[in-house]
Amino acid sequence: MDASPAPSSSRRVIRRRALPLTAGVCTLALACGCAGPDSAPSGAPARQAVPARATDDLEERYQDVIKDVLPSVVQIAAGDGLGSGVVYDDKGHIVTNAHVVGSEKTFDVSVPTGEKVLKASLVSSYPEQDLAVVKLDDLPDGLKAARFDDTDEVEVGQIVLAMGSPLGLSSSVTQGIVSAVGRTVSESSSGGGTGATLADMVQTSAAINPGNSGGALVNLDSEVIGIPTLAATEGDSAAPGIGFAIPVSMVRTVADQIIESGKITDSGRAALGITGRTVVDDSYQPAGVAIVSVEKGGAAADAGLRAGDVITRIGGTPVTTITSLSEALANDEPGDEVKVTYTRGDAEKSAEVTLGEM
Template identity: 80%
Template sequence: MDSTPSRSRVRRSLTPLAAGACAIALAGGCTGRGPAPAAAPAQQAAVSRAAGDLEDRYRSVIRDVLPSVVQIGAGDGLGSGIVYDDKGHIVTNAHVVGSEKTFDVSVATGEKVLKASLVSSYPEQDLAVVKLDDVPDGLRAAEFGDTDEVEVGQIVLAMGSPLGLSSSVTQGIVSAVGRTVSESSSGGGTGATLADMVQTSAAINPGNSGGALVNLDSEVIGIPTLAATDPQLGDSAAPGIGFAIPVSMVRTVADQIIESGKVTDSGRAALDITGRTVVDDDYRPAGVAIVSARKGGAAEEAGLRSGDIITRIGGTRVTTITSLSEALADDEPGQKVTVTYTRQGASKTAGVTLGEI
């Protein structure tokens, strides 16, 4: 059910370490004069203790968090979700719930399948909340962390139901933060442009969507949503490149849906237009034509109108609808930006005070 952004592929060659090959040991380097000296017993013991301590932390995190990660059956598809509170609210991806209104939810303990109903879906941020019809005793809500404390290099675990294998756990690190990625609108995706995503090397596969990306303090720091693909290989998955919606956005959307039944304040900037990608004489994407501008909206108030072709937002070039969304992803409602556009072949600029999605 996962929709995936396109990414270029870097080819890597891995060579097995054959017998007699030179390896770097903790106790010494590698030379051509013979084997490196064995590590001292005290060093070996320290390494063993460190490995054992890390393994114990993994086990502790899994015990703490996995009971809060569920499998969601939505029509013919499967995804994952996280128990958000003790009232039976579960947060997941909008593309997991799709157009369905009722769901089958399986908890990690393997008890009977529970029924749930949609509270609201917010495709613009690919998030949704469903609620269990009957809340079982002992339902455990996950603990959510702080986006500001997420750092590159942190060890993380991804928990969910990849390929329908419930209660699965994969391990990796935070590879990058602040990524802006766009989902495909095909294959069940929402077509959303998502900002401030957490990139991770933990394996993200179909069915992981809506699950939990967790730090070693047993805190959810994101919801795995996308796995990068390689279009040159028929959109095969690119190993080690996955993306999770940051916990700050998860909380913002989920809290509004639970309180109001919908998102009332998206925090996402908009031009208040509908548009379409246009191409140049060589059939290359060349901008976004305004099909309509909402009356009283940001674009209309700035003097933009139907037929204008947007080519830049500030210093960022705009060639497609996706690039327009990405150019606006880091801006805020109420912020003023310079929009460059063409009208009847002439290039113009306008100062636009951005609206809100």
């Protein structure tokens, strides 16, 4: 589970948590020729000082966003771990990461609006997308639902604030920018991770620390645009400036279905309808995914694939491991047709497969 267990937890490959990055405002001065600091060359316009008001306006905007959103960001204690969550509606539903709740069913929730620890219960968890919804047993006075953005138009360079409980420090706020969109990343399945492959992730420059998972990534309009979930690592150390958040469109899709039905009824995620395992070649290098079983009436079965076949490519993307197979399918949708290349015995074959739903 991501969380900030006691004081620290190290992760491998992709870390679960959420973001901080502190950044100051820097003013640059450009010198022209040999002119002094308060002079300009003959005939050239005098240099303009950067108005102090511009910095003040940005600071005020940050402060307004914090006042709007921070009361909606909670700390979740699940067993021995700590994570974050965001109040989703006025009925006490809170959205967070599946790896934050882990296998727990009941939780202690601390809200910024009061010192009393509240009790909450699991509504449902969806590890395949690393999202979950819990519900407060009793609603406290002053509980405020966050505003979730209703658009996918997240732009690279957009300023964002991250709110959560990094390292158990509740109500922490940090800032960064959106540094990329549309990323596909895979979680580790060790150390409490779900092992999920997540598509269309928002990449941010903010650093990620344990306990921030499940918190809020917010734009300057006080709208939640994502749920911080992963941080990249390099070796055994965090890779600074590379964090990932689940986009708000997926958060809303999953949360709305869980709240309405208690489960996911339409995942929107493509699947082959198989179980499989990674196989290695003569050099003990990953070389494909062997089909262990096919779902009767599923996509692979309908296309003629069977147990024992080894999948080596989806479309033009090589497949060497279970993770790479998941990543190759992550951006497809149910009903899409893909070419699956596989080996059966010593023969290489291919099939056109109409994808089913996970």
